[in-house]
Amino acid sequence: MAVLGIDLGGTKAAFFIFSAEGVVLHRDRILLRGAKSNAVAELIVRQISASLGTAERIGQPVEAIGISVPGIVYHDTGAVWAPNIPGWDNYPLLQEIKTKFPHIPATIDNDRACYILGECWQGNTRGCRNAIYLSVGTGIGAGILAEGNILRGAGDVAGAIGWMALASPYREAYAACGFFEHYASGDGIARLAAHLLKKTPGYYGELSADPSSINSYTVFAAFENKDLLALEVMDRCLEYWGMAVANLVSLFNPEKIILGGGIFGPAVSLIPDIKKEAAKWAQPIAAGQYVLEGSALDRDAGVYGAACLALRAVREADDR
């Protein structure tokens, strides 16, 4: 028995065929090439057909499909809102997949939920009942497993930790993406570096040569070389990451928090410092009960989680 996991991003998508035991049997990645609305769905449908064919050929027919979507998935309708896919504003993705593939159960969830599901299935939070995947990339979000359940909230928006308030006063600049994401996401790191560069006229270093090319990668590269401006940027981020982790520890008392996404990645080496910062702020008993670590699945957490969704659908169908 096999399942198909699909992880949609803003510019590309991963299609992995998995065995029920979590072994990857086949991998495909496609580019979305700036496609919009229906055209994105068509690309997905075409690749699903191809993947189903591949699975047949290798003698492991797909019994269910799971899809991870970067945005909000409305559970009552299966429609999705994905800010990075033009035209996907309440787009009926699940319905479309079900119409095209009526004989294969399909399930859909948001990327945050899939990240923590993936880690719980085949990654670093196996066996946990309380665990959080804090994803720090272009944006920031959290997949939260509490008392064994993925949190969705009243409107499928739970886990929007990019909006966490960590210092007053409020500024209009936070309105687009929230305080925490404004400062401590991939985009935030570049923004903060550019801001400090303007405020530090005496600085001549790696990041002053071409201010227009500053992004999180150039900041990390400069940080590795102990560039003073990059050190200041990472100090600020480290404080915010530590405070956010502390707030999750005090609220959820989890067994594990996974730091994932594009930034962890390069920032994985900072995890011991983040844990030290968090220990200052968090409820001390809870602070002694959790492990903070990187993702075991790295950039594939979402596609593993999508496959896990599919597997759950198969098991629920079997139980009925």
Added chain:
Amino acid sequence: MAVLGIDLGGTKAAFFIFSAEGVVLHRDRILLRGAKSNAVAELIVRQISASLGTAERIGQPVEAIGISVPGIVYHDTGAVWAPNIPGWDNYPLLQEIKTKFPHIPATIDNDRACYILGECWQGNTRGCRNAIYLSVGTGIGAGILAEGNILRGAGDVAGAIGWMALASPYREAYAACGFFEHYASGDGIARLAAHLLKKTPGYYGELSADPSSINSYTVFAAFENKDLLALEVMDRCLEYWGMAVANLVSLFNPEKIILGGGIFGPAVSLIPDIKKEAAKWAQPIAAGQYVLEGSALDRDAGVYGAACLALRAVREADDR
């Protein structure tokens, strides 16, 4: 059929007999008179006996007992840690109650869990699957219902929102009770007023007459009279309460947040301002989906929640 709900505080305890429909059939309140350890348990056992007798006399025998404890309840052992009851450090409370009353099922939980359980049973969060009781009194804690489950976490410490970090840099003063509780609890309000008084030598007002008598009540009284120092204190608290509510909204996407505890109370009139402050910070979709209001049960949320625990125990026994 009736149940007995018991709400323990640091100095007193409430014993209410409830019908299964949530009607209060009898109320008793006892003072703990500075008793310690075993002596507190003895007072409780004596009053349970009295309440059981009362229930028999009114023809509504008690079928289960529920107890709310101000601290941590370890679910695997039923032992409790209650910082305000001397000697209750891993005290085997549940075991003691069960030994003394072997024929009546007894259940125990922490006060935060009982607050939200009580509101869900007979208060303002009836029918909610995602709701939070933010209790602001001497201390600060949160009872969290997420996807229909009360959050406990890996070590029964979940909901320790008094430790929420809302501004850097870290100061040693936060180590005793956490940032949020340090500034925005009942004790925090008094602390902040005393601090601002020292920093404002030109101030002569209600709070300068007898600085040693400043507490949250005198600050609220001065605030009602538009005293400038009290206004400044409440402005700071309002900002922190708003940020904390916003963080709960972004993380949990709840249907309702209840502001309760001794401070709400007098601060209930500030709820519209707190909601306005929270709206600036929170994830905007989630911010449009929740209601912020006071407790319907006021100081009795805990004892209602304790009764609800007892009722659940009866129903679980019936299901078996």
